Each structure stands twice: as C-alpha cells, then as structure tokens.
Amino acid sequence: MNESKKRSHIQALVIGGSAGAVGALMQLLPGLPGGFPLPVFIVIHLPPDDKGTLAGLLNSQCQMIVQEAEDKEPIRPGVISLAPANYHLLVERDFSFSLSQDDPVFYSRPSIDVLFESAADAYGSALAGVILTGASADGARGLQAVHRAGGRTFVQDPATAEVPTMPQAALAACPQAHVLPLSQLARTLCALALPTELHASLS
Amino acid sequence: MNIHTPQTEDIELDLLVEAIYRKYHYDFRDYSAASLKRRLLQAREHFHCQTFSALQERVMHDTDLLPKLLGYLTIQVSEMFRDPTFFRALREQVVPHLRTYPSLKVWVAGCSAGEELYSLAILFREEGLEERTMFYATDINTTALRKAEAGVYDLDRIALFTANHQKSGGKSSLSDYYTAAYGAAVFDKSLRKRTVFSDHTLASDAVFAEVHLVCCRNVLIYFNRELQDRAVGLFKDSLVRRGFLGLGAKESLHFSAHAADFAELNREERLYQKRA
Ligand SMILES: C[S@@+](CC[C@H](N)C(=O)[O-])C[C@H]1O[C@@H](n2cnc3c(N)ncnc32)[C@H](O)[C@@H]1O
Numbered sequence: 001m002n003e004s005k006k007r008s009h010i011q012a013l014v015i016g017g018s019a020g021a022v023g024a025l026m027q028l029l030p031g032l033p034g035g036f037p038l039p040v041f042i043v044i045h046l047p048p049d050d051k052g053t054l055a056g057l058l059n060s061q062c063q064m065i066v067q068e069a070e071d072k073e074p075i076r077p078g079v080i081s082l083a084p085a086n087y088h089l090l091v092e093r094d095f096s097f098s099l100s101q102d103d104p105v106f107y108s109r110p111s112i113d114v115l116f117e118s119a120a121d122a123y124g125s126a127l128a129g130v131i132l133t134g135a136s137a138d139g140a141r142g143l144q145a146v147h148r149a150g151g152r153t154f155v156q157d158p159a160t161a162e163v164p165t166m167p168q169a170a171l172a173a174c175p176q177a178h179v180l181p182l183s184q185l186a187r188t189l190c191a192l193a194l195p196t197e198l199h200a201s202l203s
Numbered sequence: 204m205n206i207h208t209p210q211t212e213d214i215e216l217d218l219l220v221e222a223i224y225r226k227y228h229y230d231f232r233d234y235s236a237a238s239l240k241r242r243l244l245q246a247r248e249h250f251h252c253q254t255f256s257a258l259q260e261r262v263m264h265d266t267d268l269l270p271k272l273l274g275y276l277t278i279q280v281s282e283m284f285r286d287p288t289f290f291r292a293l294r295e296q297v298v299p300h301l302r303t304y305p306s307l308k309v310w311v312a313g314c315s316a317g318e319e320l321y322s323l324a325i326l327f328r329e330e331g332l333e334e335r336t337m338f339y340a341t342d343i344n345t346t347a348l349r350k351a352e353a354g355v356y357d358l359d360r361i362a363l364f365t366a367n368h369q370k371s372g373g374k375s376s377l378s379d380y381y382t383a384a385y386g387a388a389v390f391d392k393s394l395r396k397r398t399v400f401s402d403h404t405l406a407s408d409a410v411f412a413e414v415h416l417v418c419c420r421n422v423l424i425y426f427n428r429e430l431q432d433r434a435v436g437l438f439k440d441s442l443v444r445r446g447f448l449g450l451g452a453k454e455s456l457h458f459s460a461h462a463a464d465f466a467e468l469n470r471e472e473r474l475y476q477k478r479a
Contacts (some may be wrong), residue, residue: 071424072431072458087453090237092427098235099424099453101280102242118237 010152010192012075012091013038014119016112016142018045018134021160022054024182025132026061029080031186034063038193039081041069041119043089043110045136050085058082071099090118097101106138116142125150128192130185131177132156134166140173146195152192153177154185215255216240222259227269229343230406231276233430239276246275271348277344278425281318282363283356283377285420286452287370290326292472294372297447298330301415307336308414310441312405312434313422314340317351317395321380322368323418324394327418329374333397341403352400354390361388405434410441417442421451432460439477440466450477 007015017024021044032040045053052068062080069081075095083089087099087112105111107127115127116139129146131139133156147153158164171177180188220239224230231239243255250268252258262268301307308419311320320340327333340346356364365377381388395426403411405422417438423431438448439461448465451475456462465475 070455070457071453072428074458084453087424088238090235090241092235092237096428098237100235100238101278101421101424102238114241118241121237121240 009126010128011038012123013040013128013130013189013192014116014142014146015040015042015130015132016044016116016134016139016166017132017137017156018108018112018136018163018166020133021045023162024156025058026086027063027182028132028185029058029062029066030188032080033063033066035078036064036190036193037077039075039077040064041082041083041089041091041115043112043115044137045108045110045134045138046085048081048086048109052084055082061109062160071097073097075157080094083115085110088114090114091122092118093122095122104110106136108136108138112139113142113145117145120145120149120151123149123151127151128154128189130154130156130189131167131170133161133163135163136166139166140169143174147174147176154188156185157181158187208258212255216243216429217260219243219255219259219262222263223269223272225353226263228407229273229276230404231268233406233427233433234276234425235427235467239426242275246272248296249275252440256375269407273344274346277347278421279315280421281315282360283322283369284367284371284373285319285470286321287367289420289449289452289472289474290322290367290371292469292474293449294326294330296468297449298332300437300445300447301332302330304415305335307332307416309336309338309416309418310412310414310438311338311340312403312417312419312438314342314348314351314400315344315353316347316356318356318364319418319420320351320398321354321394322371324398325368325373325375325377325380326371328394336397336399337412338395339414340398343402343404345402348400348402352395354392354395355387356390358383358386358388373445379388405437406430412441414441414446415443416447416449418449419451420449421454423450423454428458431456435459435461442477444477444479446477448477449473450475 055068066080068084090098155167155170157179158167160181161167247258314320368377381390468474468476
C-alpha cells in the first residue's frame with residue numbers, strides 16, 4: 001500500500017447486513033455521537049413491500065439523523081441514509097444518491113454489493129465498509145471492492161453474529177478485513193472518523 | 204475535493220457511451236453514471252468482452268448487437284397498476300379535474316411494454332373518460348414499444364395485475380379486458396384504439412403535443428440531475444396550465460430545477476399539478 005493511501009482520511013462509511021442486522025444496527029448506531037462527521041450509507045435486506053418504518057425507528061434511537069435515501073439527493077455528512085425496500089442504492093461520483101430497480105443481486109434488492117461497489121468508485125480509499133450479521137453472500141464482493149480501492153474494511157466477528165454466513169463470506173472474499181465484535185465497532189468507527197493524526201496517536 | 208482519479212476503465216466507458224451516441228444516436232451520456240456502469244459491466248460479461256474498448260469495437264461493427272445492448276441499458280421492470288395507491292389517487296384527485304375538459308390528451312413517457320398504458324386506458328374507461336381521450340405512449344426501446352402495441356402478457360403475471368387493479372379502486376374485473384390463450388393474456392385491442400405509440404427520447408426529442416396528464420414513472424431515476432431537469436422541462440412545456448404530472452414511487456421534484464413550477468397534489472403518491 002502506498003503512502004497516499006495510508007494517509008487519506010475516511011470520508012464515508014457503508015454498512016451492510018441481512019438476517020439479524022436490524023438488531024445489530026439498534027446496538028451499533030446509537031453508539032455514534034450526534035456530531036459524527038461522516039455520511040453513513042446502509043443496506044439491510046428487507047422484504048420488497050417493507051413500508052420504510054426502520055428509518056423512523058432508528059432515528060428515534062440515534063443521536064445522528066437517520067433517513068431513507070432519496071434519488072439524486074446530495075450526500076450530507078452526519079446523516080445516516082438507508083436504502084428503501086425494493087430499490088438498489090448507489091453512490092454517484094458527484095456525491096449524490098441514485099436509486100435503481102436493476103436486477104436483484106443474490107435475490108436481494110437493495111443489494112449490499114451494489115452500494116459498496118458504487119461507493120468505492122466514488123470515494124476510493126476514503127471509504128470504510130462494514131459487514132454485519134446475515135444469511136447471504138451479498139456484500140462479499142462489495143467489501144472486496146472497498147479493499148481494492150484502498151479503503152478500510154471491517155467484519156462483525158462471525159462468532160458474535162446472529163447469523164454468521166454473511167460475515168464468513170465477506171472474510172473469505174476479503175481476508176484483510178478487521179474482525180470485531182459488535183460491541184467494539186462503534187468505538188472503532190468513531191476513531192476512524194477523526195483526523196488521521198489524532199487517529200494515529202490513538203492507535 | 205478530488206478523491207477520484209480516472210482509471211483506464213472509466214475512460215473506456217465514456218468512450219463507449221460516446222460511440223453509441225455518435226453512431227446510433229442513443230444518448231446515454233446523462234444517465235445515472237453508477238447504475239449505467241453496472242449495466243455495462245453486465246453487458247460486457249454477457250458479450251464475453253474483456254474491456255469496454257472491446258465491447259465498443261463490437262458494437263461499432265456489428266449492428267445486430269445494438270438491440271441486445273439496449274436491453275441491458277434500459278430497465279424494463281413494470282406491471283399493470285404498479286403501486287395501486289398511485290392509481291387510486293389518480294381516480295380520486297385527478298379524474299374530477301379531467302372531467303371538466305371536453306377533450307383530453309395523456310402522455311405516458313417511458314411506457315416500456317405497455318403495462319402502464321393499458322392500466323390508464325382501463326382506468327379512463329371505468330371513469331367514463333376514454334372516449335374523449337388521446338393517449339401518447341412513448342419509449343426509446345423499440346422492442347418494448349412493439350410489445351406495448353401487441354398488448355400480450357404472460358398469464359402468470361395476471362394474478363398480480365388483477366390484485367393491483369382491485370387495490371387501485373377498479374370498478375370492473377380485469378378479466379373483462381383480456382382473453383387467455385396459450386399461456387398468454389391478450390388485451391382487447393379496443394383499449395389501444397385511441398393510442399399513438401412512438402419512439403421518442405426524453406434525452407433529445409422535443410415536445411409534440413399539449414397534454415393534460417403526463418405519467419412518467421420509474422424513468423427519471425435512471426437519469427442524472429441535468430437530464431431529469433431536461434425531461435421535467437419537457438413535461439412542463441407540454442402540460443396545459445394546471446395540468447398533472449405523475450412520477451414513480453421514489454421519484455420527486457424535490458431536487459429539480461422546475462420544482463417551483465409545480466404544486467404537490469399528493470406528496471406520498473408523487474402527483475404534481477403545474478402552476479397556472
Ligand atoms: C422501468 S421502465 C418504466 C415502465 C413504466 N413507466 C412503469 O413505471 O412501470 C423504464 C422505461 O423508460 C424507458 N426509457 C429509458 N430512457 C428513456 C428516454 N431517454 N426516453 C424515453 N424513455 C426512456 C426504458 O426503455 C423503459 O422502458
């Protein structure tokens with residue numbers, strides 16, 4: 001890895017999960033402070049007819065703003081945006097969102113791979129990706145894309161995951177990812193969001 | 204903020220899209236870049252090309268490839284009475300206004316294989332407006348337009364269409380409008396006798412009629428903001444004063460340059476009315 005990659009600040013965070021992930025998010029996201037400076041993009045597999053109540057529920061539990069992403073909405077730091085049910089969420093290079101009804105990936109729309117790959121394209125090495133509990137291989141390619149772009153990668157420790165399939169698949173595809181129990185993730189992500197010099201002095 | 208430096212692949216992708224435009228006049232240059240790239244990657248794999256340059260070479264010299272490539276570049280997901288609550292809102296909030304006009308024109312932009320057009324034709328018949336209405340159904344995908352003109356759908360989609368129609372406040376039975384034969388539902392051709400199907404692109408074509416209602420659903424999300432503005436500008440110019448615009452469930456005028464020219468008639472159902 002070259003020097004410029006190592007020094008770059010993380011500017012956005014992507015999170016993906018499926019079975020058990022609503023509970024994991026309820027534990028993880030309230031741990032992020034109101035002043036968390038990064039935008040956070042999340043894909044959770046939901047049934048296509050889901051009415052979008054998760055964003056409201058999380059918003060009531062979190063210090064950060066939680067919302068459903070809108071098509072062509074400019075990305076805002078400090079806001080957590082969820083993919084709506086039945087639409088892929090993509091990040092554009094002008095740092096806005098796009099939604100699409102392209103084919104499902106691993107039977108899933110939204111797909112974690114679609115979000116992570118587009119975000120890796122837009123943010124390059126300034127992206128951090130997190131794979132949580134789930135019962136699918138979606139997300140493995142996406143996390144690999146984050147790594148290849150020079151970004152930081154994290155996987156929930158399969159031993160602490162409600163369903164280990166997704167974190168295991170992510171680790172198989174991206175063995176370089178840091179494995180962490182859910183309880184330590186929020187602290188690690190906060191450290192990441194700080195300026196590099198500070199971050200370096202912490203670790 | 205310059206996080207991204209162009210990679211070879213990005214240059215090749217831009218050149219491929221430019222080449223398709225120069226040679227075939229299909230203009231994908233202002234589509235949402237992230238999903239366009241995904242679809243072109245899938246096409247590249249399907250056509251066994253190692254690079255976008257290789258795909259460009261093929262599409263330049265093998266004209267038979269283009270229709271297949273268009274299948275990748277345009278999303279054809281549709282259903283009749285898709286988002287039934289939209290059609291219910293149309294009945295309840297738009298139809299009463301439309302009744303006050305002696306003659307009506309409706310533009311279905313991005314009609315795909317016609318599911319939306321037939322839904323509207325049925326709704327207008329149920330509401331007693333069909334006889335005074337002209338429909339324009341337009342799309343860039345000529346394969347889809349031919350299907351729309353045929354009005355034949357797989358029988359296994361009909362259960363969904365029927366349920367949607369009921370939820371939309373349907374006043375008749377969907378089975379009144381089609382005959383089932385050999386695993387297909389053939390829709391009554393009287394439904395399209397007042398429809399003009401035509402090849403029209405929102406990317407570069409002009410307004411062609413003055414209309415009272417534009418339905419352009421699940422098309423704009425595939426465009427970038429500039430092209431969305433162009434398309435909505437066409438709708439604005441095409442609509443009569445106080446005419447209506449219906450968008451897809453996840454589309455809005457929220458980030459549009461034309462937002463101020465429309466009033467929100469039903470925010471949830473993405474129904475707008477052009478201001479006087
Ligand atoms: C997902 S379908 C929507 C079908 C229908 N309106 C619905 O909501 O169910 C999108 C359609 O937009 C068409 N389309 C894409 N680009 C277009 C353009 N520049 N002008 C007109 N139609 C376009 C595609 O060919 C496709 O048929």
